[in-house]
Amino acid sequence: MLAATICADCAVRDKSLCGSLTNGELHALNTVGRRQTIRRGETLIWAGDENILCANLLSGVLKLVASTGDGREQIVGLVYPADFVGQPYRGQADFTVTALTDAEICVFPRAAFERVLTDHARMERLLLERTLAALNEARARMLSLAQTSARAKVAGFLVDMAARAGEGGCRGMPGGPVTFDLPLSRGQIADILGLTIETVSRQMTQLKAAGVIRLPGGRAITITDRDALSARTGAA
Amino acid sequence: MLAATICADCAVRDKSLCGSLTNGELHALNTVGRRQTIRRGETLIWAGDENILCANLLSGVLKLVASTGDGREQIVGLVYPADFVGQPYRGQADFTVTALTDAEICVFPRAAFERVLTDHARMERLLLERTLAALNEARARMLSLAQTSARAKVAGFLVDMAARAGEGGCRGMPGGPVTFDLPLSRGQIADILGLTIETVSRQMTQLKAAGVIRLPGGRAITITDRDALSARTGAA
DNA sequence: CGTAACATTGATCTGGATCAAGTGCCGTGG
DNA sequence: CCACGGCACTTGATCCAGATCAATGTTACG
DSSP states (O other): OHHHHHHHTOTTTTTSGGGGSOHHHHHHHHHHOEEEEEOTTOEEEOTTSBOOEEEEEEESOEEEEEEOTTSOEEEEEEEOTTOEEOOTTOSBOOSEEEESSOEEEEEEEHHHHHHHHHHOHHHHHHHHHHHHHHHHHHHHHHHHHHHSOHHHHHHHHHHHHHHHHHHSSOOSOTTSOEEEEOSSOHHHHHHHHTOOHHHHHHHHHHHHHTTSEEEEETTEEEESOHHHHHHTTSOO | OHHHHHHHTOTTTTTSGGGGSOHHHHHHHHHHOEEEEEOTTOEEEOTTSBOOEEEEEEESOEEEEEEOTTSOEEEEEEEOTTOEEOOTTOSBOOSEEEESSOEEEEEEEHHHHHHHHHHOHHHHHHHHHHHHHHHHHHHHHHHHHHHSOHHHHHHHHHHHHHHHHHHSSOOSOTTSOEEEEOSSOHHHHHHHHTOOHHHHHHHHHHHHHTTSEEEEETTEEEESOHHHHHHTTSOO
16 A cells, blocks of 8 residues: 555656556555665665666766776766666676766666566566667667767767757757756766767867857756757767 | 478477477568568668568678768677567667678568467567567667776677677587687777777787687687686776 | 798877867846 | 866877788689
8 A cells, every 4th residue: 555655656657667556556666666866976786796676766866987907997878767777687887877966766676676577578578678778778879989989979969969858848949059967967968979078178178169059057058059959960 | 381391391490489489470470571582782771761660580680780970880789690670669769770791681561460469469578578688689789888998898899799709619628729700890899899990900910929819710710728718807 | 841820010090189269158247 | 155076078189900902822613
């Protein structure tokens, strides 16, 4: 009862994996899961640790980080609300998961979550579809990391962020200027794109100088010329 | 009957996804699948085309290629015998799949394959596990593509290839020199590592000069000092 | 043999990293 | 209310790993 109540008021109820479950099934899931909040900067999972958790993200943004022996870092994925985090069927965590903003998650012990998966084929199917999609995205990013210029990376990143920001409340007419807040610092953008802070900053300034974007201050950004931005997505 | 016979003599019978099926189930699968050979250089799936195929690889090696608008290419994955190729639940192919060597595959129409998946939870589970593993590998590669030097990329690549070659018949004592044939040209190695042919070649020559490897000719390579090679896997 | 694809080697160029100051923006405390 | 200090960002100067351009060498194959 209480469990069902918790899920009923879940912000991502119908978009997350759990959306595939009936109320009765949810009840079962709730006996093994619990909500938890994590603060900006806190890390949920450390690469190399025993892999004990799976979770759904309710609000906020998390990053998946891989790092080399000498401390260089690469953000290999971002996790948005309703997304799933964790690696079922795997003994050891491969990547570090850290909160970029304050966040709220619904956590399950990995073993229990795996049992739920085997009992609920629909949910397993959904997870498979999501994993395939994530794989595609990761591969597309490999292309971008290895073969495109800094200019194209930054432009592509802004286009992606605009698209994601546009999903929610969209400010501005289609074709007209759009304004939104980047949820990431320059340093984090650099980690995603495989660049340095300085290079990201310089590319931003160039885009501003070219009249493609405006930087009103803080983390806000307004895209004034979407076509020009897309044009810079290609090589060169 | 015939169908069952075909599967019974399959080279990857117990390592592939199909290994999870009973003989009776295999029979059903065989009514929708067929064997096919493809020649070196031939491409099985074109990025952007309608996504109609899924397949298991029986022998040979395939590459998954992503390309930018201006023709630069990146190999985003390799497919080895017993591996699965294709994107269930997806209308359009995202990557081009081409044979690096002559190859033999067992092909299924995507729709039929999806039906088999829903009917056989064990198989769907196996595919999920493989997809999660592939995702991990892709993410690890993102780190390597974006954050490591040419030297480290080439050394890492050779270590990987040695490990894979070692799975089969292994020549040489543990710790001693190992010899095997690279299944890839310099150009293909470059495409995997996000480097140019020239850079790959130079790194190879350096390793040879340092006495870490020998290049007996053709595509053969012998690793004389595994530790020295691993040492170069890190940064710098 | 001859030729075409692949590989090595050399010379030069360049995009982005690295090193090094600034600059602006709060939050804190005097 | 304003001075201070910390932090994220911008901007500039320089450097260098790897790309690019250009031959030359090598292997495989009809």
